[in-house]
Amino acid sequence: MGLISFIKDVGDKIFGSGKANAAELKKDLDSLGLETQELEVEVEGDQVVLKGTAKDQETLEKAILQVGNKAGIASVKTDDVTVTAPAADSTYYEVKKGDTLWKIAETQYGKGKGAKYTVIFNANKPMLKDPDKIYPGQKLRIPPLN
Numbered sequence: 001m002g003l004i005s006f007i008k009d010v011g012d013k014i015f016g017s018g019k020a021n022a023a024e025l026k027k028d029l030d031s032l033g034l035e036t037q038e039l040e041v042e043v044e045g046d047q048v049v050l051k052g053t054a055k056d057q058e059t060l061e062k063a064i065l066q067v068g069n070k071a072g073i074a075s076v077k078t079d080d081v082t083v084t085a086p087a088a089d090s091t092y093y094e095v096k097k098g099d100t101l102w103k104i105a106e107t108q109y110g111k112g113k114g115a116k117y118t119v120i121f122n123a124n125k126p127m128l129k130d131p132d133k134i135y136p137g138q139k140l141r142i143p144p145l146n
Helices: 022-030 057-068 099-111 116-122
Strands: 002-007 039-044 047-056 074-085 091-094 139-141
Touching: 047 057, 047 116, 057 074, 057 091, 057 139, 074 091, 091 099, 099 116, 099 139
Parallel strands: 047 074
Antiparallel strands: 002 074, 039 047, 091 139
């Protein structure tokens, strides 16, 4: 996957000091129950570096979004991650002002496919807890339709 960019000033604020902390990011990532114990989290300035093994492509993509959608993080590097069960990469979409998951589904999957917003919502669980709570600048996984 390489390097995925994020908007540094957008996202959840979990850093008490305002500066990214690898231990806090790892704790936050592991709290989702995604089986990310084999992933290491390092911070180099405003970049998060993930290393280790991900059980599958979906887990890696969710880990990237979980650590990247934090205030203070500008990018996530994944060059040193091995995926045990590789699959086709999802694309990433940056939420714009006025977007809804329905609107994003129509943009990404085609006109008349707004009801596929549930595919996008489910692909971003457990990071998203409510389909109506997305914000401008947030990155979302857009999996391919089967």
